[in-house]
Amino acid sequence: MEFVAALTPKYDVERPGVQLVSSPRHADVLVVKGPITTLTVRPLRIIYEQIPEPKKVIAFGTCACSGGVFDGGYNVIGGVDKVIPVDVKIPGCPAHPGVLLEALAKLAGVKSSG
Known part of the structure; x- marks a missing residue:
């Protein structure tokens, strides 16, 4: 639910250019939620x-x-890093959607305004 909250008008991840895509072949970032079984x-x-x-x-x-x-x-x-390399870890239960925006900006090389 926290990931979906990032798509709402309050956080609006699409405004800075983030798009959800249905195919990994068109993706740049993989966001993994949940434990690895x-x-x-x-x-x-x-x-x-x-x-x-x-x-x-x-x-x-x-x-x-x-x-x-x-x-x-x-x-x-365990965690994702046991299977594939992880660039950014966002702890929290639930993790805050605003922190996801900060992580995406960090990966894009955009400096934070705060």
Whole structure:
């Protein structure tokens, strides 16, 4: 829900040029939410490999960063960085949508106004 909140008029990620795309072949940034399980490792690697260079990965939320409360479960491997390289980790449960905008700006090389 926090990721969806970034799409609302309050945060409006589309104004600075961020667009959601349905194909990884048209993406620059992969935002991963949630812990990585044994069943999601292979699809995650496939999606990551389909993104053209230069590609960036954001782990959005504590579950994506470390596995969160699910870490230690029988099928949970942990955070995204156990499977693919992560450029930015945004901790928090829930993670704040405004921090996602800051991370996207950081990846784009835009200086923060605050």
